[in-house]
């Protein structure tokens with residue numbers, strides 16, 4: 001249930017920005033979510049809807065952009081999308097890889113007025 | 114009106130974790146974050162490890178427990194400083210709670226700090242505590258598919274302990290399958306096969322820890 005902790009921190013950011021920008025209400029939150037974070041979308045949406053009550057974002061919609069896991073081979077530099085947890089370079093079969101995408105939890109933008 | 118934000122969630126946890134990492138480094142303390150499913154054997158492994166290292170080794174323990182102080186009490190008899198963090202139902206420790214717990218220790222007297230995280234394989238792997246390394250503990254009674262299901266933890270772990278080896282023959286745990294999955298996810302991580310209750314297979318784990326501690330002293 002790290003979903004709840006993530007959503008709480010997300011709201012801190014959203015409400016912070018809304019206040020700075022003097023918004024009266026927030027209509028939409030655009031959020032980027034790396035697939036390696038193993039967030040359950042339904043749980044996440046549920047946590048979002050629970051947290052938004054009685055805030056400036058009470059009617060806000062959550063738009064999640066899922067980012068696939070991308071790996072980079074340290075041996076040959078090839079970048080590829082991870083599928084079925086197959087941590088192996090498709091070009092040189094090397095297994096020494098860095099994750100270059102997949103752990104994002106980013107509030108990209110908010111819409112409001 | 115659309116407002117560009119581009120802010121990372123949990124960055125406060127990350128910042129705090131980096132502060133902790135720096136503080137521990139300054140004090141030459143290594144911190145190991147033990148992560149497993151509930152009941153895989155973290156406390157039992159810690160009991161054995163405390164017994165092996167003895168009270169003069171400079172060990173400290175931070176116990177993350179959902180509601181109780183049972184694990185902390187089990188470990189108390191070894192004479193090491195222990196700080197309990199009750200998460201009040203929360204499924205993971207975070208760097209803020211660790212930072213508070215660290216104030217209860219005299220870091221100058223410590224070399225090695227174990228953190229027993231809350232029993233759970235998903236959430237704790239996503240919260241950096243400022244640890245030197247994560248240790249993944251799995252047991253033969255919980256199925257052989259953990260590395261594939263929770264690849265993040267098994268990639269991040271600096272060591273993996275496969276516990277309850279004494280139960281292997283009574284379960285449907287497919288050992289070869291486990292090994293091949295683990296190696297697919299992390300080809301190089303050291304693996305220790307133990308039975309913590311029987312005190313078997315622990316030499317490799319102790320040896321590894323002692324090597325790690327030597328590295329620290331040479332730094």
Ligand SMILES: Nc1nc2c(ncn2[C@@H]2O[C@H](COP(=O)(O)OP(=O)(O)OP(=O)(O)O)[C@@H](O)[C@H]2O)c(=O)[nH]1
Nearest residue numbers: 150151152153154155156157232276277308309310
């Ligand atoms: N057969 C067998 N039982 C074990 C072994 N290690 C631990 N156990 C038993 O498994 C149960 C759980 O062990 P703990 O050490 O409390 O596990 P834990 O990971 O600390 O559990 P939580 O803190 O609740 O997540 C206890 O009854 C232990 O005696 C082992 O190697 N073999």
Ligand SMILES: [Mg+2]
Nearest residue numbers: 155156184229
């Ligand atoms: Mg325990």
Ligand SMILES: [Zn+2]
Nearest residue numbers: 073076089092
């Ligand atoms: Zn390659």
